[in-house]
Amino acid sequence: MKITPLAIAITALTGSLNAWAAKPAAEPISPIQPAVITNPKLVELGKKLYFDPRLSKSGAISCNSCHNLSMGGTDNLKTSIGHNWQKGPINSPTVLNSRFALAQFWDGRAKDLKEQAGGPIANPGEMAFTHELAVDVLKSIPQYVAEFKSAFGTDAVDIGRITTAIAAFEETLVTPDSRFDKWLKGDKKALNEKELAGYALFKNSGCVACHNGPAVGGTSFQKMGVVEPYKATSPAEGRSAVTGKDADRFNFKVPTLRNVELTYPYFHDGEAATLEKAVDVMGRLQLGKQFTTDENASIVAFLKTLTGKQPNFKLPTLPPSSNATPQPKPFE
Ligand code: HEC
Ligand code: HEC
Numbered sequence: 001m002k003i004t005p006l007a008i009a010i011t012a013l014t015g016s017l018n019a020w021a022a023k024p025a026a027e028p029i030s031p032i033q034p035a036v037i038t039n040p041k042l043v044e045l046g047k048k049l050y051f052d053p054r055l056s057k058s059g060a061i062s063c064n065s066c067h068n069l070s071m072g073g074t075d076n077l078k079t080s081i082g083h084n085w086q087k088g089p090i091n092s093p094t095v096l097n098s099r100f101a102l103a104q105f106w107d108g109r110a111k112d113l114k115e116q117a118g119g120p121i122a123n124p125g126e127m128a129f130t131h132e133l134a135v136d137v138l139k140s141i142p143q144y145v146a147e148f149k150s151a152f153g154t155d156a157v158d159i160g161r162i163t164t165a166i167a168a169f170e171e172t173l174v175t176p177d178s179r180f181d182k183w184l185k186g187d188k189k190a191l192n193e194k195e196l197a198g199y200a201l202f203k204n205s206g207c208v209a210c211h212n213g214p215a216v217g218g219t220s221f222q223k224m225g226v227v228e229p230y231k232a233t234s235p236a237e238g239r240s241a242v243t244g245k246d247a248d249r250f251n252f253k254v255p256t257l258r259n260v261e262l263t264y265p266y267f268h269d270g271e272a273a274t275l276e277k278a279v280d281v282m283g284r285l286q287l288g289k290q291f292t293t294d295e296n297a298s299i300v301a302f303l304k305t306l307t308g309k310q311p312n313f314k315l316p317t318l319p320p321s322s323n324a325t326p327q328p329k330p331f332e
Contacts, residue, residue, distance in 0.1 A: 027184060028203065028208040028212040028213075029180070029184065029208070029212060029213070029214070029216050030184070030213065030214045031176070031181040031184050031185055031214065032097060032174050032175060032176045032177075032178070032181060032214050032215075032258065032308060033174070033176065033214075034174065034176045035171065035172040035173075035174050037172060039151065039168065041147070041150050041151040042151040042152075042164070042165055042168045043165075043168050043169050043171075043172055044147075044151075044316070045144075045147045045148065045151045045165045045169075046164075046165035046166045046167070046168045046169030046170070047169045047313070047316050048144075048147070048316045048318055048319075049063075049162060049165055049166050049169070050062065050063045050064060050166055050169050050170075051063070051064050051315070051316055051318065052318050053065070053328075054137050054318075054321065054325070054328065055121050055127060055129060055134050055137070055162075056083065056121070056126075056127035056128065056129050056328075057083055057127065057128040057129045057133075057328070057329050057332070058083055058084075058128070058328055058329065058330040058331075059327075059328020059329075059330060060328070060330055061082070061083065061126070061127050063095075063117075063120065063166070066080045066081075066092045066120075066126070067092060067094065067095040069095075069173070069310070069311055071262060072094055072096060072259045072261075072262025072263045072310075073094035073095040073096040073098075073173065073259070073263070074092050074093070074094050074262070074263045075092050076263075076264060076265070077091075077092070077265075077270065078091060078265055078269070078270030078271070079091055079092075079234070079269070079270055080092045080126070082123070082125040082126045082127075082128070083124065083125065083126065083127065083128035084128070084331075084332075086125050088125060088126075089125070089234060089235060089236065090106060090234055090236050090268050090269070091234075091265065091266075091267065091268055091269060091270035093105075093106065093255060093256075093263075094256065094259060094262075094263045095170055095173055096173050096174070096175050096256075096258065096259055096310075096311070097173070097174055097175060097214070097215045097218075097256050097258045097259075098113065098170060098173070098218075098256075099113060099170065099171050099173075099174065100213065100214050100215040100218050100256070101215065101217075101218030101219075101253065101256070102218060102219060102220065102253070103253065104116035105119075105253070106236065106238065106252050106253055106268045107221075107236070107237075107238050107239050107241050107242050107252065107253070108221060108239060108242060108253050109241070109242045112167070113166075113167035113170045113171065114163045114164055114166075114167040115163075116167075117162070117163040117166040117167055117170075118131065118159060118162075118163050121134050121162075131159040131162075133326060134159065134162065135157055135158055135159060135162070136326055137321075137325055137326055138157050138162070139157050140321070140322050140324040140325040140326070141319050141320070141321060141322055141325060142319075142322060143319030143320075144157070144319055145157060147319075148161060148165075151165060172311070173311050174308075175258055175259055175307075175308030175309055175310060175311075176308055176309055177308055177309045178258070178305060178306050178307055178308035178309075179191060179195075179305040179307075180199075180302075180305040180306050181308065183305070190305075191302075191305055192301075194297070194298050194301045195298070195301045195302045195304075195305050196302075197298045197302075198297075198298035198299045198300070198301050198302025198303070199302045201291075201295055201298060201299055201302075202299055202302055202303075205283070205287055205289055205291075206286075206287050207282065207286075207287075207299075210222045210254045210286070211254060211257050215256035215257075215258050216256055216257040216258055216306060217253075217254040217255050217256040217257050217258075218253065218254060218255070218256050219254065220253075220254055221238075221239045221248070221251045221252065221253055221254070222251060222252070222254050222286075223250055223251050224238070224250050224251075224252050224267070224268070224285070225250060225285050225286075226285065226286045226287075227284070227285055227286065227287065227288040228284060228285045228288075229285075230250070230267075230281075230285055232267075232268070232269045232271070233269045233271055234268060234269035234270075236252075236268055236269070237249055237250065238250045238251045238252045238268075239251035239252065239253075252268055257303060257306055258306050258307075258308060259306065259307050259308060259310075260275065260303050260304075260306060260307075261275065261303065261304045261306070261307045262307060266278040267281075275300045275303060275304075276296055276297075276300055279291065279296050279299050279300055279303070280296060283296075
């Protein structure tokens, strides 16, 4: 046979079709890969900053106050408590697996973790500090100055480096090895019948149209209340606050469902106290579907298989303040 470009193309096509036919149908959710740490000094510095309440005006609030790594990276409150016991406007999302999201915040107003990390420090309703004061505090602590130097190679301590370090730590906050991931990787005994029935319902009813990818969410902005409107108790308007477009009103970043068993209460206003309630609302408002009690229970059982290995490390010991460190102002 004369080998023509067409023959080559056909052979290549048949080859890939055969390979495709041999593979099981692709799943809409992929396993979480463990973190690969390339700059351990930077990650260690970021971990300290994440736990350091001296980045707040009060000296009492750290990132971990609202994204508690002992509680699925959340505060398990409807909305967070900020500086001076202020009532937060919106539910605190988990920081776990946030690296997989297309953008940060419910409305996606920060493009990545580094851009996000500067927000809460200077937010008067959260840590109520300023970037300048945060830099002054860290510069007054000799061990921090030395750690910035060893992580970055040169002397400067500035807000860009602070947020780079915090983001590098957050990149490591992934939760591999959930039972669901074990099942995805071929351990067919990792899930029981009820959980598998829940996963089938999750796929067949259309939840995966929005909750997909490694984080089972975070891949798009979607309207809350597609079939029926959602009556939120929070003033948040969603994506339209960023784009200014009316069509984006009440579009929110689809939240990750990884570790959802730990990240209650649910929705941007924190109004769904239980997973059963959240699944019921999603079925009715997003899909026009009323699940039976059994169907709801099996979806909830499936969702609980998404709990992965939680970050596990020694709590960092924070370097002590020096005599020159600006004093915290907890009651102002
Ligand atoms: C007072 C509570 C509070 C503190 C302190 C706080 N956060 Fe948050 N965080 C929130 C809330 C509430 C949101 C959601 C805000 C929104 O979407 O408008 C959020 C959002 C985030 C997100 C986006 C997650 C997502 O899925 O969109 C990340 C990442 C994050 N915070 C990291 C941090 C870091 C890092 C710090 C410390 C520098 C910090 N937070 C301090 C309450 C807090
Ligand atoms: C049209 C897109 C879409 C579909 C379909 C959809 N969801 Fe959602 N889901 C969202 C959005 C957007 C939110 C956040 C809404 C909010 O907080 O206001 C959300 C939130 C959730 C939450 C709460 C997570 C949290 O941390 O607050 C759960 C649980 C959930 N969905 C499960 C499901 C299930 C189960 C299905 C199928 C029955 C489903 N979703 C179908 C878009 C969707």
